[in-house]
Amino acid sequence: MRAPWRVAIVGGGITGLAAAVRLRDRAPAGTEITVYEQSGRLGGKLRTGEIAGQSVEFGAESFLMRDSATGADSAVVALVRRLGLADAIVHPTVGQAALAVDGGLRPIPGGTLVGVPGDLDRVATVATPTADADPDGGRPLLGADEDVAVGALVRDRFGDQVVDRLVDPMLGGVYAGRADDLSLATTMPALARAARVEHTLVGAVRAAQAAAPRRPGAPVFGTLAGGLSALVEAAARAGGATVRTDAAVRELHPTATGWRLTVGPTRDPELVDVDAVLLTVPARPAARLLAGPAPEVAAAVGGLDYASVALVTLALPEPELPELSGFLVPATEGLLVKASTFFTTKWGHLRRPDGIALVRASVGRYGDETSLQLTDDDLVATVHRELSKVLGTPLPAPVARHVQRWGGALPQYTPGHLDRVAAARTTLRAAHPTLALAGAGYDGVGIPVCVRSGETAAEEIITALGGSGS
Template sequence: MEGKRSHVVVVGGGIAGLAAAWYLRQGDESVRVTVLDGAGRIGGKLHASEVAGVPADAGAEAMLARRPEGKDLARAVGLGEELRHPGASQASILTRGTLRPMPRGQVMGVPSDLAALASSGILSPGGLSRVPLDQILPATLITTDVSVAAYVRARMGGEVVDRLIEPMLGGVYAGRAEALSLDATMPRIAAAARAERSLLSSARKIAAEAPKDAGPVFATLRRGMGSLPEAVAAASGAEIRTRVMVREMRRTEHGWRLIAGPVPEPEVIEADAVVVAVPAPAAGRLLADEVPAAAAELNRIEYASMAVVTLAYPRAAFPALPAGSGYLVPPVDGRAIKAATFSSLKWPHLAEADPDLVVLRCSIGRIGEETLLQRDDAELVALAMAEMAEVAGVRGLPRDSRVTRWGGSLPQYNVGHLDRIARVRAAVAAQPGLAVCGAAYDGLGVPACIATARTAAARILDHLDPARQWHRKADSDSADSLAKG
């Protein structure tokens, strides 16, 4: 009907859903956008609250600065002046009883510099002597996706997997190298594995190609990454509704019908198009009736749980402040803490907020460690305090502590993930006015989630106004013609 505003519903108020709402409104201000989230707040795994009076992230504390999507969106919604970069960036590995520097030139844990690897002391003499055999061993044939562990172990031995790869992947995915996909989690290494014989040589090339003047690897916001969702929501102009759980989606003649709220008092919401921006299990339930092929694939994605223990100590509790930004822990060392960040050292703005306070974070939990996470908050705090006493010599009690539990929060990019997501997208593409986005698809980080949101919004806008797509293709064809002649 002429003059009727199109209505798009975004299911999920995490950063992907909110970014999708923002991109939709940027693409067409006439579109009415409603964001529905079942939780009591927006932001998903981006959330900040005060610890001892200092704003500190309870979820993701940073985003990749070398991917533009996160910083660009922050600037676009008025947070450009809030962007901050790390002061300390050197990370360590806590293994074999002591903190050891991360080897120079490593690529997601894959060593590229044998001298740096040897001086780090991370590997035993036997493990270290196994690594250069990679250069003389026959090629490891990779014809399909394989696990990270299977390929790296074949080339460099088990200790590289256990003490370098596992802590890196555990820090990002809370996953295990035996299950995680080489193609999905280490795409550059995977490409090299199909083109070159030696993994060491491939890692050297990748490290050498890294820009030397690209600036900091990570960025955050002065009031925490948790301040980004609210800013995006406000700038989007969308209607934001929390505590609205969508239970069902049905295709209608003109779009979609969503059923939300409690079963005795359902709320029916009509939409011309829908963006599903919730984790894979929830997305699978919503799509089960209308897009069963996508739902089946989404339901196969496993999720890991974890907890973040934030401690705030008086500066005097440390005999000497730790060096570097923090450390990772290999599972083989048998510690409850998988990673620790010395937040006040990593982020100078936190130290400026209270110079007499040292804020740090301990991450607990990998996939399969649910029993550990069943301990109560006091026990998890005690574990973190004991770790800090041992590793950093901290004395006394913290001024404040906070335990944040993220149940089923980290999707596992297991072997076959890229093909699985391709099948999801193919099934969704067959449904007009439907798109998906979020951490389950192309990356867990904030910029990757925002990129999926931009793609989802473009798909919906093209559906609402097919001329947009035609004009885009026409513009692209014109540009190609100019480029060719």
Template sequence: MEGTRPHVVVIGGGIAGLAAAWHLGRAADPPRVTVLEGAARVGGKLHVSEIAGIPLDEGAEAMLARRPEGTELARAVGLGDDLVHPRAAGASIYSRGALRPMPKANVMGVPADVGELARSGILSPAGLARVPLDLVLPATLVASDVSVAAYIRARLGGEVVDRLVEPLLGGVYAGRAESLSLDATLPRVATAARAERSLLRAAQEIRAEAPAGAGPVFTTVRQGMGALPAAVAAASGAEVRTGVMVRELRRTPHGWRLVTGPARAPETVEADAVVVAVPAPAAARLLSAEVPKAAAELARVEYASMAIVTLAYPRAAFPVPPEGSGYLVPPVEGRPVKAVTFSSVKWPHLSGAGPGLLVLRCSIGRLGEEHLLQRDDDELVALAMAEMAQVAGVRGLPVASRVTRWGGALPQYEVGHLDRVARVRAAVAVQPGLAVCGATYEGLGVPACVATARTAAGRIIAHLREHAGQAAGGEWQERDRRAAGAG
């Protein structure tokens, strides 16, 4: 193998793969690292491009600021001074035919203040009357993982699920509360469900545990979240190769062999260790030969598709300038647009980037709504424009539009997901010099992906050190044998 340092290959150049390469490069005795990305660019779902002359993300536009892994990585690669926070502008929910303020006292849609919920008008009188019954109902047994909808409906009624929880989960997972795992998607609520009788009181306790003065929940990079992957790649010290699709992964007596390139002209790459940092379907294909148990589990992970329609309007097109950061739309409303972000309002740094313009993003598509995404770009833009005309009273045409499609982008954390992840990791753990990371395992956000990358890199470094120790021990044993033979 070329060079004296061990060689680690990271398959996948999204933020998880690049973060794994960066963490590998921070080791005391770092290996040689190569990142292989099948697409023409790195970054995966983090990508920024201009619309109406304004750099704006096409995928994720922010990351959690209160979970440190993402912000720590951004600072480490030189973007610390570029981290910015959203304006303190409330969000709304489109419910029962109107925009209504989202209750601030909530835990992923679970209300913590019935009075505030009543004032919002999101629920019908009957739905609101059902909520406080949680305080007198007997405990709901949650012995094992259940769906988000099953537990919250039992405690607070169907309208809380349909009009509060569903739109918030849809914004993160593009999934359905009927199938999403309570343990995987709302872990703090799941913990409370096993300790508290009342979900309302549990939500109040979770809210009370939030540290005072913790600062904004979200942050982004001034140039867009799409700037983060390139900065991480540059700082990692790894060789990053794009347009290289890995088709096969096999064990060898000394490590791993990767087959890349077209079938008619395959190329091989030898590695001492490998990090698989691609979505579950691709990971399942790569692991099928050597880790079939992990591959079988990964192949069962379902994915949702979505599209983001970005529109740039003259500010004068809005009869009343939007005050909030945007709004969510519950599936029961039957509207094609599931969420709208008024980017120019939410992010102060964008206001000066396009004077006289208001840029917004409309999200379209949930699990089971693939038929919406079969429409062409012009039709999706028309849907987004109709939404703005009906809900915000926008007049006239946008000066620019952009459609970004994310096919099979969001893994669904269905009931039993954490057990599935545990089985995948157990199967991978017995394979020397192999690790996995990415959005499939512990969360979809940037900090969660970076956390899995750090864990994967740590596993690989430990393996390389153990292997180096064994090699050194073998060398001394050979010298002892030679010395004994000479004597």
């Protein structure tokens, strides 16, 4: 193995940038790292923009502060500290959210796990469980390695209304997907583990909650006062990588000493030889690159589907808003809007003395993306009308607006996803140890998960190259 190492990272989102930082910190001095990003900018779904003179997120809004399994800093908080940005972390000043049901707003009940109740009495304000809900059948809800759709399990134990009015909008707010399609083990791993022991779903929720590390009073969510693009910029600097934007990697071929990448347009391709490759692009583009060197893996990961969404942000002059962080909308309400965030209420650092409020609405559910075919003007008008309807008062006309469309943004994890990914990675590692997969398509959504995924893949590459006698 020639020195220094040459590592290519395909994909310039936070997963790839976190991988670059880990490589810079842990790989031998002089390691050459190149990040290839097909678009013209880094950051993926992290994008801070401006509306009405105010910085605001046009993509992911915040991150979890704690690791749900250990209670320690989440992977992104650890990265923020590594990058010297800890002093910029801010937390929500208003945390209570609501559900839009029956034409009004009702507080989201406490004591649930992503909407799945641990106390049926507490959800009575928004949903009525079936009369014979959650009997003890004398055995665990799930088998030792079983995975099911969230909706199937909750409907069976609590009935349709708990799913439609509570669980589905909670999952829809995170994944833009349907509870009846999404894997329990992927979206709620702690509940899945408990369900393999407990005999009732209420018991499983309570067991999962009891097992979660607790830090009373500690904030759950955070963001950066300067916007999440500051994280992107700092990670790009710290990674010390050569960054190539507008650089599509079109082909990937193994060589005697590593990998050859075909980069750029078909008419004028650039051939680049490297020792290792880390793919952090979504599953389908990754599958296209894997089709030659690892067709079995390509087939496994290429079947993952994605949902598209649009985020509509309105700057409203002195609107009448409730003291809420926002609200979720069940699909059964028949609205285009599936969620809304009152930015300047939720985040104290964004409040303005001129009374202008920033309100963002999310549009688009998996399998029902026809709404995204509307023009920007029509989307804005529909969102404004529906927000006024839910709030029960006409909102003032916006002084500024922004529509951000994210095509194929959110992976849809069907039951068995984790096993399929594990098998694909095992196959890939055995055949090509210097080629790794990372990102939301494999390990889950959320900034901390993506950061951890990139760092883990970087460690795999370091181990593979080190084991080759470099």
